[in-house]
Amino acid sequence: MTKIFKKLFAVALVTAPFFSEAADSLIKEATFIRPDAANAGLKLPAGFGALMYAENLGQARHIVVNKNGDVYIKLARLKNGKGIIKLRDKNADGRSDDTSGFADYGGTGIAIKNNYLYASSNTDVYRYKLNANNEVENEAKPEHIIGGLISRGQHNTKSITLDNSGNIYVNIGAFSNSCQEQDRQNGSKGKDPCPILDSAGGVWQFKADKLDQTYKDGVRYATGTRNVVGLDWNTEINELFVMQQGRDQLFQMWPQFYNQKQGAELPAEEMFLVKKGMNFGWPYCFYDHFQNKKILAPEYGGDGKKIGRCAEMQNPVVAFPGHMAPNGLLFYTGNMYPEKYKNGAFIAFHGSWNRSPEPQEGFYVAFVPMKEGKPAGKWEIFANGFSGVEKVENSRDVKYRPCGLAQGPDGSLYVTDDNKGNIWRIIYNSKK
Amino acid sequence: MKKVIITLTLSIVVVILLWAQPKKPLATQQKKSTTTQTKKSTAVQAKAPAGAQASIERGRQTYSQVCAACHQKDGGGVPRLNPPLIKTEYVLGDKTRLIGIILKGLNQPIEIDDEEYTNPMPPQSHLTDQQIADVLTFVRNNFGNKASAVTTAEVKAVRAKT
Missing domain, CATH: 1.20.5 (Single alpha-helices involved in coiled-coils or other helix-helix interfaces)
Structure with a gap:
């Protein structure tokens, strides 16, 4: 023994x-983080898994993850008096178990740069200092960076992104569908020139650290963008990219030129590479992804074929089917996902409402493989299943709507839903 | 080599243990979908007053041609963009205001049930008094709504003042 x-x-x-x-x-x-059963309702490429990071937060719009893993989410409307939600995963199971909130304004934009958390309302941009412990130093008193931006109902959310040279870029969406004399009226002509473009329908550049800026302190960096809710700075080529939400209702307003199916499919939703001074054509032009060119809008004399002044307008880098409403854009720089995803673009499509009588489309996260700012392959659906139904006929039937995207320090991708406020975290299971 | 085997064995045990945990999110999801279903089934179609039946049928046509693109086939609207027409004060309440919205459009964001809707509605004054009366009678007696019919005389009176 x-x-x-x-x-x-x-x-x-x-x-x-x-x-x-x-x-x-x-x-x-x-x-090691384990995906939820059935990937929390998402359909993903092989090797990927998803888990529900948080649920029922409210109208969760854009999202950012700090270097320590803390997640900040901007709510469109206040929930329990808070407009920014902070989430933390204390027990390291990959899911949030600590929720707090601050900020007394609703909005969409949120970003982190050089130890500052930036957030926007529909008229203003604020920033909060993050201290050495990665905590917001003063939740009640942010610095006021930009104010007085136009907010007139339509397309009033102010998405933001920052470059590496001290600038912040703000989407100021056009408060109109196509700059008609009577907005969205059958047969109403377009105003020419469109006066909206002086203060909206473009991307404005401001200083990231200067207080109380307004229009006169900013630069209209690009014009002719109807509404670009999704925008991101591409660090590989050091340029701005945005996702254009194309105009609505070609058939309802111009049935002499467009049938119902064409109205459902046109125009394309576009990804633009934005350089200073560029013009992307709204409201005069839109991109027809069947003819592969910018054509003249019917409000400005177009008939579905004429090009006219649109020959001078910038074309998209990638064109997507109409009305899918891209709301989030993120260039992936993480190391968790396979090589194919490096520097490629993830796009959150909020989903359409005006493709009837065709089924509504979108409600997924798409991916475009990219190299040096150029597409390196066809776009594909990356994460699907948010709508919760096979076929969306009515907008109300949709369960979840993808809106914001963020990359965690480990390389996981976070996706927000602004219908219920669920947050998915998508991981690649390389350690299997 | 031994090190690898031990590590592997331990990892496998841990992974198995983790997998064996109850799967909470699934249960939560099931619960949610049941609530949605209950909500929908209570929205039973209201029966219209017999006299208005012909008007409702004509209104149904106008609705699908003019209104459904934005307010959707089910009258549910689009979250935060186009207002719903289901059981709201705008639809069921003051007929003069409702007729006025059709004739003059609505160019301000409005709030319904603590939600803001931002898309403008263009005026639909090109519709005849009969078409407006029909489509409003249809809307007020469909999508779970039940309210009195709108007459051409009522539309005419409002149009005279606009």
Whole structure:
């Protein structure tokens, strides 16, 4: 009997160092994040998994993840008096277990740059200092960076992104569908020139650290963007990219030129590479992804074929089917996903409402493989299943609507839904 | 080699243990979808007064041609953009205001049930008094709504004042 113990003791002595290493790796494996059953309702490419990071937060619009893993989400409307939600995963199971909130304004934009958290209402942009412990220093008193931006109902959300040279870019959407004399009226002509473009329908550039700026302090960086809710700075080529939401209702307003099916499919939703001074054509032109060119809008004399002044307008880098409402854009720079995804673009499509009688489309996250700012392949659906139904006939039937995208420090992708306020976290299971 | 085997074995055990945990999110999801279903089934179509039946049928045509693109086939609207027509004060309440919205459009964001809707509605004054009376009678007696018919005389009176 003692012999056996002696033998066991000897074995234990010899293998002890291995056990301690095994214990280390055990800890690592225990913190390895596990996807939810059925990937929390999402359909994903092989090797990817999803989990519900948080639920029922309210109208969760854009999202950002700090370098320590803290998640900040901008709510369109206040919930329990809070407009920014902060989430933290304390027990390291990959899901939020600590929720708090601050900010007394609703809005869409949120971003982190150089230890500041930036957030926007529909008229203003604020920033909060993040201290050495990655905490917002003063939740009640942010610095007021930009104010007085136009907000007139339609397309009034102010998405933001920042470059690496101290500038912030703000989407100021056009408060109109196509700059008609009577907005959305059958047969109403377009105003020419469109006066909206002086203060909206473009992307404005401001200083990221200057207080109380307004229009006169900013630069109209690009014009002719109807509404670009999704925008992101591409660090690979150091340029701004935005997602254009094309105009609505070609058939309802111009049935002499467009049938119902054409009205459902046109115009394209477009991804633009934005350089200073560019003009993307709204309201005069739109992109027809069947003819592969910008054509003249019927409000300005177009008939579905004429090009006219649109020959001078910038074309998209990528064109998507009409009305799918891109609301989030993110260039992936993480290391978790396979090589194919590096520097490619993820796009959150909020989903259409005006493709009837065709089924409504969108309600998914798409991916475009990209190299040096150019598409390196066809766009594809990356995460689907948000709508919760096979075919969307009525807008109300949709369960969840993808809106914002963010990348975590580990390379996971976070997706917000602004219908219920659910947050998905999508991981790649390379450790299997 | 031994190290690898031990690590692997331990990892497998941990993974199995983690998998064996109850799967909470699924249960939560099931619960939600049941609530949605209950909500829908209570929205039973209201029966219209017999006299208005012909008007409702004509109104149904106008609705699908003129209104459904924005307010959707089910009258449910589009979240935050186009207002719903289901059981709202705008539809069931003051007929003069309702007729006025058709004739003059609505160019201000409005609030319904603590939600803001931002898309403008263009005037539909090109519709005849009969078409407006029909489509409003249809809307007031469909999508779970039940309210009195709108007459051409009522539309005419409002149009005279606009």
